[in-house]
Amino acid sequence: MLEQKRLNELNNGDEFTAFLITTKCEVKTAKNGKPFLNLELRDQSAALPAKVWSNFEDLFDKIKEGVIVKVAGVIEEFNGTLQIRVEKIRPATENDNVSSDDFLPKSFR
Template sequence: MLEDGHVYVIDLEPGVVHAIYLVEEARKLTTRNGKPYLALTLRDNTGRIGAKRWDATDEEGELAKVGGYLEIQGEVELYKNTPQIIIGAMREPDPEAIDHNAFEQPVSFDPAELFEELKDMLISMPDADLRRLSEAYLEDEGFMARFEISPAAQRMHHPYRFG
């Protein structure tokens, strides 16, 4: 269990690291000697860093899901003058240990204003059936609470809230 709070990518220096990051890219590859490894790109809201897990097991490959969180222990080292993490151990983090604020991308607009524009557009639809459907969604408080904090599509837009 992590105790010291989030270790931001921008603050990483050569040495030991134990932190939770979001998996941005995950590739299962094989070394020239035929051994499996994972090549990952991990990120938070300050940046991204490459990571390798040598001799990766199938279970570890399943843990490293794009868009998912990963708790890692390892060593930050320089490779061709660029920091990377050599992962010694990895696991799915305790959901309560994830500091979601560390992964939020800053936005350059007022989300409340954008949401009001969306609501205005939905309730003024010319098609009566679509307007009623939109109103049903807008009146569903549980749905709207989840909708307001959900990221946009990961590939077509930006994979963060209001993206």
């Protein structure tokens, strides 16, 4: 699996690429009337809301809750909460060598 920072280590303005698991996936409508994909993405350390503002229509059938995705994005602060602005997203493939076990919370004792 790709060596990556955990979500709880990222700060406002950080760019990153990571494999994450989708725990929420829905189409919503922005105040300007345009649809966007509203996600919650998780790793072992945290879950963050995520937004896909464009070009998500082709992916909507492939990205559902419980699907592992490869995400390139930027951490942004919105109303005092960190969220992910997704620049690129795709479902993980067998060649990515990731498992849902990689996203279960773990104790770091």
